[in-house]
Amino acid sequence: MPNESIPVLVPDIGDFKNVDIIEVLVKPGDPVVPEQSLITLESEKAAMEVPAPRGGIVREVAVKVGDKVSQGSPILTLEVEAAAPVADAQSAPRPRPPDAAIPEPPRPDAPPPAALEGAPGPVHGHASPSVRRLARELGVDVAQVAGSGPKGRVVTADVQAHVKQAMAGGSRAAGLPPPAQVDFHRFGPVAEYPLPRIRQIAGANLHRNWVNIPHVTQFGEADITELEAFRRAEGERLKQQGGRLSLLAFFVKASVAALQRFPDFNSALHPDGTRLVQRRYYHIGVAVDTPGGLVVPVVRDAERKGLAELSRELADLAGQARARKLTPEQMQGGCFTLSSLGGIGGGHFTPIINAPEAAILGVSRAQLRPVYRDGELQPRRLLPLSLAFDHRIIDGAAAARFVVYLEEVLADVRRLLL
Ligand code: CAO
Numbered sequence: 001m002p003n004e005s006i007p008v009l010v011p012d013i014g015d016f017k018n019v020d021i022i023e024v025l026v027k028p029g030d031p032v033v034p035e036q037s038l039i040t041l042e043s044e045k046a047a048m049e050v051p052a053p054r055g056g057i058v059r060e061v062a063v064k065v066g067d068k069v070s071q072g073s074p075i076l077t078l079e080v081e082a083a084a085p086v087a088d089a090q091s092a093p094r095p096r097p098p099d100a101a102i103p104e105p106p107r108p109d110a111p112p113p114a115a116l117e118g119a120p121g122p123v124h125g126h127a128s129p130s131v132r133r134l135a136r137e138l139g140v141d142v143a144q145v146a147g148s149g150p151k152g153r154v155v156t157a158d159v160q161a162h163v164k165q166a167m168a169g170g171s172r173a174a175g176l177p178p179p180a181q182v183d184f185h186r187f188g189p190v191a192e193y194p195l196p197r198i199r200q201i202a203g204a205n206l207h208r209n210w211v212n213i214p215h216v217t218q219f220g221e222a223d224i225t226e227l228e229a230f231r232r233a234e235g236e237r238l239k240q241q242g243g244r245l246s247l248l249a250f251f252v253k254a255s256v257a258a259l260q261r262f263p264d265f266n267s268a269l270h271p272d273g274t275r276l277v278q279r280r281y282y283h284i285g286v287a288v289d290t291p292g293g294l295v296v297p298v299v300r301d302a303e304r305k306g307l308a309e310l311s312r313e314l315a316d317l318a319g320q321a322r323a324r325k326l327t328p329e330q331m332q333g334g335c336f337t338l339s340s341l342g343g344i345g346g347g348h349f350t351p352i353i354n355a356p357e358a359a360i361l362g363v364s365r366a367q368l369r370p371v372y373r374d375g376e377l378q379p380r381r382l383l384p385l386s387l388a389f390d391h392r393i394i395d396g397a398a399a400a401r402f403v404v405y406l407e408e409v410l411a412d413v414r415r416l417l418l
Contacts, residue, residue: 038052059079146158186258288318
C-alpha cells in the first residue's frame with residue numbers, strides 16, 4: 001500500500017495561545033500508534049498532551065522543548081499508509097510496533113485530544129500527564145518526587161531516579177513519613193561529593209538487612225590475657241620465618257568452633273520461612289574497611305586452616321580488598337561474619353547481619369583492666385564482643401551461650417583442640 005506524509009498540527013486548545021512545549025516524546029523514525037502522546041504542552045494553569053491522530057512513522061519533528069505553540073502550529077510530519085482510514089481514537093486498531101522500546105501502549109483512560117488535565121484548577125504534583133502516568137504505573141506518588149525541571153516540575157528522569165533510589169533501598173519504609181528534604185545552603189556553605197559505588201551497594205544491602213532482620217545484640221567480654229601472651233611468643237617465632245600471627249585469626253578459629261557447637265548460628269532461614277538450611281561448611285566473612293567503603297571477603301573452609309595460614313590469608317584478603325582486587329566470588333558464600341574494630345578502638349557496637357547469615361560477631365579493642373580474680377585485683381586484657389543475631393532463627397538464651405562459649409575459648413585457646 002502506498003504511503004503518504006501528513007502534517008500533525010496543534011489541535012484546538014481553547015483560549016490558550018503561545019503555550020510552552022515541555023516534552024517532545026517522539027523522534028524521527030519512531031513508530032507511533034493512534035492516540036500515542038507526541039508532545040506535552042503546559043500553560044499557566046494546566047498541562048496537556050497532543051496525541052497522534054493516526055498510526056505511522058514519525059518523519060520530521062518541527063518543534064523542541066521550550067518552543068511556544070498555538071492552535072495550528074506544525075508539530076511533526078507523520079508517514080501513514082495512504083489507504084488507512086482516519087483513526088478513531090477509541091476504536092482504531094493499535095498494532096504493537098516492532099521496536100518494543102519506543103512507544104508507550106495506548107491507554108484506555110486517554111483524554112480526548114487536547115483535553116486539559118487538571119484544568120482549570122492547579123496542576124497536581126507539577127508534572128506532565130505522561131510523567132504522572134509513568135509515576136502511576138510504577139506506583140510512585142508524584143507528590144513525593146523532587147522535581148528537577150523548570151519551576152520544579154517533575155520530569156521522567158526524576159520519577160526514574162526516585163524508583164532507582166527505592167530499589168537501592170534508599171527510600172523510606174512503608175507507612176513512614178518521607179525524610180525531610182533540607183536545603184543546606186540556607187544554613188551555610190556546603191559541598192557535594194558522589195558516593196563511591198562500593199558504598200552505594202553496601203548501603204543498599206545494609207538497609208535491606210536492617211529492615212528485614214529482627215536484630216538483637218548480645219554483648220560479652222573475653223579475657224584474652226593468656227591468648228595475647230601466647231600470640232606474642234609464637235608471633236615472634238613465626239616472624240623469624242616471615243610469618244605472623246594475628247588476633248583476627250584467633251577470632252576466626254574461635255568463631256568456627258562456636259558455629260560447630262551451635263549449628264543454628266551456621267544456618268539460613270529458607271525463604272518460605274518454614275525451614276532452616278544448615279550449612280556443613282565454615283566460610284567466614286571478614287569486614288574490611290577500605291577507602292571506597294566496607295567490603296566483606298570470605299575465608300573458605302576456615303575449619304581446615306591453622307592460625308598461621310589464616311593470618312596470612314586474612315592479610316592477603318584485606319590487602320586485595322584495599323587494592324580493589326577482590327573478585328565477586330571472593331565475597332560470596334559466607335556463613336558468619338566477623339567485624340573487627342580492634343585496630344581502631346571504641347567499645348561495644350551493634351553490627352548489622354550480613355544476610356543470609358544468622359549472626360555477626362563484632363570485636364572491639366581489648367583493654368588492660370583490673371579484674372578481681374583469685375581473691376585479688378589483677379591486670380587482665382579484656383576483649384569486648386558484640387554478637388548480633390537474627391531472632392527469627394536464634395533465641396536470646398542460645399546467643400548468650402554462644403557468647404559465653406566464645407569467651408571460654410578465647411580465654412583458653414587450648415579448648416580449640418577439644
Ligand atoms: N584488641 C586490641 N588490639 C587489636 C585488636 C583488638 N581487638 N584487633 C587488632 N588489634 C591490634 C592488632 O593486633 C594490630 O597490632 P599488632 O600489629 O601489634 O598485632 C593492630 O591492632 C592493627 O590491627 P588492624 O585492625 O590493622 O589489623 P587486624 O588484622 O586486626 O584487622 C581488618 C584487619 C581487615 C579486620 C581491619 O583492618 C579492618 O578493616 N577493620 C575494620 C572493619 C570494619 O570496618 N568493621 C565495621 C563494619 S560495621 O559492622
